[in-house]
Amino acid sequence: MKLNLKTALKMIEAAEAKAEEIEVPMVITVLDGGGNLIAQHRMDDAIFASVDISLNKAYTSVSTKMPSHVIGEASQVDQPLFGINTTNNGRLVIFGGGFPVNDNKGNVIGAIGVSGGEVEDDMSCAEAGLEVLE
Amino acid sequence: MKLNLKTALKMIEAAEAKAEEIEVPMVITVLDGGGNLIAQHRMDDAIFASVDISLNKAYTSVSTKMPSHVIGEASQVDQPLFGINTTNNGRLVIFGGGFPVNDNKGNVIGAIGVSGGEVEDDMSCAEAGLEVLE
Amino acid sequence: MKLNLKTALKMIEAAEAKAEEIEVPMVITVLDGGGNLIAQHRMDDAIFASVDISLNKAYTSVSTKMPSHVIGEASQVDQPLFGINTTNNGRLVIFGGGFPVNDNKGNVIGAIGVSGGEVEDDMSCAEAGLEVLE
């Protein structure tokens, strides 16, 4: 099973709906299992620093098979992966908003990354995007 | 007048419809007037080298106010801008498929870039995207 | 409303006047709303590390719609955005001296960034630059 553009757009639409509900404009990115972009949308008035951040939250998740907040926990001061965010040409993001997408056998087939608001907001929009796959 | 996400997606849908008609999967990117991404879609089976190329065709057009094939003509061997494609951190693409988007006063308010097939195919899909603005 | 070169230079001159008053040579940068440079001046004897830093303080502010010291507060150890300074190819600066420029409707139309002295000095010069817009 692979993510296709149609499914990626459904995920993005669900994330956008959540973003509208909480009134925080977001940038949402969906990548495939190889870390390559399927789709990215920047909602009107979203900050444009989030173009890079949403993309790389997704990259972090697909390249590590973990949500970005989990990598983040292990990357804090005094934690084992402190400093990991400067590897991979700075593409690893160590706070929440990126999640891997798994198929029904547990294989990672892509990722979603959301940026634009508080970390909790970003995470809730990304989770809304994931829910369309259930 | 600024490009918003809704308009950008209409442009992308029109470019995708043309791509389906000619049976060549494409990557399509729309940027705003500052060169920042509004939306990017990679159609199923499109080559992923085109994620960068479509983005940077659009970047070329918004940052020079010209279609990428026009910059390309001036950048051929023995032409005045030969070598320009290594400036701007390699972001200038010197073949067709990128077009600026103008408002009704002639100001550049964004750009569309398409990549995935022959240059002529890319250009025809980008032009289909521009037509929705007329 | 857009920032033009004339206004940007007035901002820079005001920042320079403050820098002369406090006797700390500065680098001052003004960007437009898309993050593209309008003007940058390095005062005589200013450290040249500040060419990058002033530029990217401004970039931080225009791309996040926040002063760089506010992003900085959220990016300290144990804070939610710890590590954000390695995103955006290292362009986000997490200490003071960058401020967004708003038009009279509250839209971000650019940013000013100042670097060269203590953070407080940088901030006071940037604020002097902003005052010419009032």
Added chain:
Amino acid sequence: MKLNLKTALKMIEAAEAKAEEIEVPMVITVLDGGGNLIAQHRMDDAIFASVDISLNKAYTSVSTKMPSHVIGEASQVDQPLFGINTTNNGRLVIFGGGFPVNDNKGNVIGAIGVSGGEVEDDMSCAEAGLEVLE
């Protein structure tokens, strides 16, 4: 003798006056003898690809002690320096518009780079900037 900000701004103003005369908005950059920026102005409506190009035309001239069009001649197909524009992280520009600034003993103390129009236009504005030093 070193270039200072005051002199750099006189050079830029002279280049801007020429640009206004020929009605082509330009980006003008002046660097010191170490290749570090003294000042950069983007005139209203100048294309923003020229922010990078004007900077790096000046960089080319100060780092090679030659006008960029002279490096350009030696970098054409079948010429000895073909390909040099991919060295220095892509910072060498191989067409006209960059000139070194010499002191009265023939030492290179900086450079000016202009971009925004046809190569001949860029060169004439850069030369107008140099003339204020005579």
